[in-house]
Amino acid sequence: MNNLFCCPVTGSPLVKSGESYISEATKERFPILEGIPRFCPIENYSESFGFQWNIFEQTQLDIYSNSSLTEVRFYGSTGWSPDKLSGENILEVGSGAGRFTEAFLRTTKATLHSIDFSNAVEANRRNNLNYGSRLQLAQASIYQMPFADNTFDKVFCLGVLQHTPSFATSIKSLIQKAKVGGEIVVDFYPIKGWYTKxxxxxxxxxxxKRMPKRLLLNLIRLNIRWMLIAFDLLCAIGCSLLTRFIPITDVRSLPPTLSRSQRREWAIMDTFDGLSPEYDSPQRVEDVKKMFTSNGCDISFAGVVNYSGGSSTVVRAIKRS
Ligand SMILES: C[S@@+](CC[C@H](N)C(=O)[O-])C[C@H]1O[C@@H](n2cnc3c(N)ncnc32)[C@H](O)[C@@H]1O
Structure with a gap:
């Protein structure tokens, strides 16, 4: 086995038997479906993401959007340099359709372990099939990951934590899987002030979030034209503050390289991404820092990272004990 998977419940080794992994300790069977081991119930609260990423599986990937936004965001947020990652154990949590997976595998020679709770892992696999065993993908929850504690030199979790039921418990889980001295990098929706919500x-x-996903997507598709026109108009006349009252994603953050139809598609996807998830809990940077320090980490960076094409609110931490 050239992966680091173990039983997510007991941490004991797994034995491969046909199209399953079996836990040596509990004999629990984890099926391998479409080439991906599944360590969680197939149906769970992140179903909207599975729906979304399997429809818009290529929309945000650099290689399809003809931009370097994902790569620039990844290295801007992590502060890592691609040539130093080879030979390290690295974990991605909440990979969606694999935009960061793709940027990581394309720019390094390293192997990546990557999980997502939804069946978006299937989109990720299709997008990154050409990287072979350098991508070790599994469907699993951040709360029950199929890895022993203290395994990874680096852990990244981008655009995910606000969509989990407990931000603080999620941070604790990420820290558990990092080695002592290892680094954890997260980005998240920030609370900017009383007006955020x-x-x-x-x-x-x-x-x-309670609507049938297909119905919601169709409603967004039906309304996207006027919403885009209204958004652009408000920005053009200097009233961008009012755009928050149009139920559309902030299209100013989309890559300028997109064609008209790509911009429309990206806007539909991002709007669905905002309106459909079960959880959406923006956080204060100071609170996220505390979640790390109270779990044995030192903060190496906390704040806004600006990069060409956007900005992210990031916390980087080193596991001390
Ligand atoms: C907004 S998407 C971001 C995906 C990807 N990181 C990106 O930026 O394109 C959030 C992802 O977090 C995943 N997620 C939500 N809860 C999770 C959990 N408990 N464990 C692992 N992944 C989870 C969702 O399935 C979804 O794919």
């Missing part, structure tokens, strides 16, 4: 997304979400 005065936004059409948070007004509509109690309804939209």
């Amino acid at each position: 005065i936004h059409s997304k948070y007004i509509f979400r109690p309804i939209t």
Whole structure:
């Protein structure tokens, strides 16, 4: 086995038997479906993401959007340099369709272990099949990862934590899987002030997250044209503050290299991504720092990282004990 998988419940070794892994300790069977081991119930709260990423599987990948936004965001957020990653054990948590997986594998020679709770792992596999065994993919939850504690030199989790039921418990899980001296990097939706949740997304979400996913997607598709026109118009006349009352993603952050139809597709996807998830809990940077320091980490960076094409709110931490 050239992967680091173990039983997510007991940490004991796994034995491969046909199209399954079997836990040596508990004899529990984890199926391998479409070439991907599954360590969690197939149906779970992140179903909307599985739906989304299997429809928009290529939309945000650099190689399809003709931009380097994902690569620039990845290295800007992590502060890592691609040539120093080979030979290290690295874990990605919440990979979605694999935009960061792709940027990582394309720019390094390293192997990557990557998990997601939804069946977006299938989109990720299709997108990154050409990297062979350098990508070790599994469907699993951040709360029950199929790896022994203290395994990884580096762990990254980008665009995920606000969508988990407990931000603090999720951070604790990431720290557990890093080695002592290892680094954990997360980015997340920030609370910028009292006005953060005065936004059409948070007004509509109690309804939209309960809607059938296909219906919600069709409604967004039907309305995207006028929403884009209204958004662009408000920006053009200097009233960009009012765009928060249109239930559309902030399209100013999309790569400028996109064609008209790609911009439309990206806007539909990002709007669905905002309105459909079960959880959406933005955080204060100071609170996230505390979640790390109270679990034996030193903070090496906390704040906003600006890169060409956007910015992310990031915390980087080193596991001390
Ligand atoms: C907004 S998407 C981001 C995906 C990817 N990181 C990106 O930026 O394109 C959030 C992802 O987190 C995953 N996720 C949510 N809860 C999770 C959990 N408990 N364990 C692992 N992944 C989870 C979802 O399935 C989804 O693919």
